[in-house]
Amino acid sequence: MNYGYNINSVPLDGTSMHIYMRLASVQKEENKRIIELLDFENNLIDEIRKKELEFFILKYLIDQFKNINSENELKEYLVINNVPTVPLIVKKHFSIA
Numbered sequence: 001m002n003y004g005y006n007i008n009s010v011p012l013d014g015t016s017m018h019i020y021m022r023l024a025s026v027q028k029e030e031n032k033r034i035i036e037l038l039d040f041e042n043n044l045i046d047e048i049r050k051k052e053l054e055f056f057i058l059k060y061l062i063d064q065f066k067n068i069n070s071e072n073e074l075k076e077y078l079v080i081n082n083v084p085t086v087p088l089i090v091k092k093h094f095s096i097a
Contacts, residue, residue, distance in 0.1 A: 001038055001053075003061070005074055010093050018090050019074070019083070023056060030056070 004017030012018070023038070025031040036042055037053050068074050075094040078086055091097070 001057075005068070007071060007074070007090065007093060009071075010089055013089065015087075018087060019078070020085060021083075023060060025056070025060065 001023040003021050003023070005019040005021075006012065007018050010018060023034055025034060033052070034056055037044065037049050037056070064077070068077055071094075075096065077083070078090075078094070079096055086096070
């Protein structure tokens with residue numbers, strides 16, 4: 001499950017998002033389960049898939065979305081979490097290395 005952030009004052013330059021992210025966990029077993037849940041060729045019961053995906057979305061995404069409501073909050077998140085996929089145009093905008 002991919003999601004991301006756009007910065008209104010920065011041109012997209014042909015991309016759909018400035019910051020691309022993916023539903024994931026730093027815990028190896030959780031991350032493995034998320035990948036299994038997102039593989040629709042996997043024969044999982046729909047209700048189980050839905051329930052478990054909802055759990056991980058609530059656990060990892062909702063709090064993040066609640067805490068990032070401005071450019072400054074996005075910059076802080078990117079710096080604190082050392083997000084490796086920040087495009088150069090965004091790094092320049094935020095003055096981060």
